[in-house]
Amino acid sequence: MTKRAPTTSTEKVKGSVKEAIGKLTGDVRVQTEGRRQKDEATDPKGAGPRQT
Numbered sequence: 001m002t003k004r005a006p007t008t009s010t011e012k013v014k015g016s017v018k019e020a021i022g023k024l025t026g027d028v029r030v031q032t033e034g035r036r037q038k039d040e041a042t043d044p045k046g047a048g049p050r051q052t
Contacts, residue, residue, distance in 0.1 A: 011041035 015038030022031025 008041045012038050015039075015041060 015034045015036070018034025018037060019031050020034070022028065022034055
């Protein structure tokens with residue numbers, strides 16, 4: 001089977017969840033990682049392929 005790349009909205013949701021877990025647990029590293037993942041998933045329309 002061919003492995004498909006995750007969609008931008010999926011990556012944003014995963015980033016949001018990580019950020020929320022980091023806030024709840026007080027883990028700054030997880031919170032920052034979630035914020036970074038969410039920001040990287042934000043791809044303005046017409047900007048070309050999303051980098052992974």
